[in-house]
Amino acid sequence: MNMKKQKPKAIVVGGSIAGESCAKALVSAGWDVVVIEKTRGPPTQNPTGAGLGLDPLAQKIVQSWLHEPELLYNNTLPITVTENLATDGEKKISWVIGREEGAKFLNAYWADLHGLIYNTLPPEIFLWGHQYLSFCISEDKLTVKVRAKDLQTAEIIEIVGDLLVGADGILSSIRQSILPDFKLRYTGYCAWRGVFNFSENNSETILGIRKSYPDIGKCFYTNIGSGSHIILTELKKEKFNWVWYVNQPEPELKGNTTSVKVSSDMIEELHQRAEQVWLPELSRMIKETKDPFLNAIYDCDPLEKIIWDRVVLTGDAAHPTTPHSGRSTNMAIIDAAVLGKCLEKDHLYSALEEYQSIRKPVTSAQVLHSRRLGQMKQGLSIPGRKLPFDPKTASLEDSEFILNKNVPLFDVVPPILDSIFRSA
Numbered sequence: 001m002n003m004k005k006q007k008p009k010a011i012v013v014g015g016s017i018a019g020e021s022c023a024k025a026l027v028s029a030g031w032d033v034v035v036i037e038k039t040r041g042p043p044t045q046n047p048t049g050a051g052l053g054l055d056p057l058a059q060k061i062v063q064s065w066l067h068e069p070e071l072l073y074n075n076t077l078p079i080t081v082t083e084n085l086a087t088d089g090e091k092k093i094s095w096v097i098g099r100e101e102g103a104k105f106l107n108a109y110w111a112d113l114h115g116l117i118y119n120t121l122p123p124e125i126f127l128w129g130h131q132y133l134s135f136c137i138s139e140d141k142l143t144v145k146v147r148a149k150d151l152q153t154a155e156i157i158e159i160v161g162d163l164l165v166g167a168d169g170i171l172s173s174i175r176q177s178i179l180p181d182f183k184l185r186y187t188g189y190c191a192w193r194g195v196f197n198f199s200e201n202n203s204e205t206i207l208g209i210r211k212s213y214p215d216i217g218k219c220f221y222t223n224i225g226s227g228s229h230i231i232l233t234e235l236k237k238e239k240f241n242w243v244w245y246v247n248q249p250e251p252e253l254k255g256n257t258t259s260v261k262v263s264s265d266m267i268e269e270l271h272q273r274a275e276q277v278w279l280p281e282l283s284r285m286i287k288e289t290k291d292p293f294l295n296a297i298y299d300c301d302p303l304e305k306i307i308w309d310r311v312v313l314t315g316d317a318a319h320p321t322t323p324h325s326g327r328s329t330n331m332a333i334i335d336a337a338v339l340g341k342c343l344e345k346d347h348l349y350s351a352l353e354e355y356q357s358i359r360k361p362v363t364s365a366q367v368l369h370s371r372r373l374g375q376m377k378q379g380l381s382i383p384g385r386k387l388p389f390d391p392k393t394a395s396l397e398d399s400e401f402i403l404n405k406n407v408p409l410f411d412v413v414p415p416i417l418d419s420i421f422r423s424a
Contacts, residue, residue, distance in 0.1 A: 016037075023121055024065050027125075033125050042114065043114055051109060052326075061336075079219065084403070085223045086225075087224065088392060094212075098399045131149045133148055143160050170258065171256050188248075189374070190294055191294070195235070196239065222377070224377050228247065230245070258295050299322050302360070318335065321363075321367045325407045334417075
């Protein structure tokens with residue numbers, strides 16, 4: 001009689017895009033998966049300001065996961081140009097210091113992308129409203145046991161599996177369990193984020209933006225002022241997405257979050273500062289944006305390792321990064337795809353070693369590059385550099401460095417993903 005081989009089981013902590021991407025990749029690799037997530041359920045609407053750009057490799061991976069690959073294009077906006085502008089806030093003028101044609105990004109809402117991937121997975125694998133508490137490896141090192149709390153009933157549950165995947169973000173509890181002395185590095189600045197809905201706003205504001213940014217809709221704009229920069233892109237459904245980075249002391253955060261509580265006085269100060277720093281058309285749009293929010297920006301030096309026995313980290317849990325190279329979501333998706341392909345092999349430990357050897361050199365280089373980009377665009381001091389970057393007097397070398405094409409290993413497709421990249 002043929003005995004059916006029991007599937008290995010993975011416990012994924014984190015139900016965001018990193019976690020669900022791991023779930024999808026592991027299910028595709030023949031694993032049973034359970035996902036532990038503390039929020040009560042999947043997102044049902046677009047969170048304000050949560051725009052992201054998918055690079056070509058991440059696009060191919062997501063398409064390979066979808067039942068209908070064209071759904072990705074139906075829910076995103078193609079970006080074919082990136083442009084860096086120097087802005088003189090006193091004279092109210094901007095000029096181009098760098099431009100790239102032929103980009104191949106797709107702009108998406110976080111919640112739309114999450115929904116696309118989530119809808120390809122069995123909903124019963126998700127334990128919504130459960131908070132991770134702890135884990136332990138069995139004495140024989142053959143299993144891992146995770147304890148979690150049902151936030152509605154306060155019941156403590158235990159789940160035993162073959163692998164624990166920490167995909168629980170920049171403030172990862174899994175990482176903290178393994179590295180109790182670990183601390184994130186505050187970058188010296190925070191990010192104001194907002195979405196301007198121009199389906200219900202003043203047409204003069206829209207005309208002003210389209211006049212000042214004629215390629216909006218296909219271009220990713222970065223405006224760099226003195227000690228600050230702001231990005232502007234268009235999203236589907238008649239929205240402009242903006243992110244403004246502001247130098248300030250590290251804020252006092254409450255709870256397990258990088259979000260800063262925002263007051264009406266803080267928003268009023270934001271509006272006043274926008275008038276001083278940016279072009280009138282841009283500051284007007286910022287003023288008319290409803291409910292902007294604020295995040296403290298952190299990263300960390302690359303970790304020495306991202307695997308421990310039967311535990312592996314992916315996404316921001318493995319490599320906390322600043323947003324300036326657009327890598328966070330992309331790295332998380334690629335991590336998941338590589339991990340899934342590695343785990344198609346029978347030997348767990350060699351599969352995890354292979355995953356680490358493929359991903360760690362790439363993510364480490366990209367995290368450090370993104371850090372330097374942020375320091376430059378914010379006019380901060382940089383080790384080995386005599387003077388801070390000034391967009392008004394930017395050298396050709398500096399203007400070239402901040403172009404997106406210089407992200408390390410950006411175009412490298414891991415051989416283990418060749419089949420996905422060529423077929424999707």
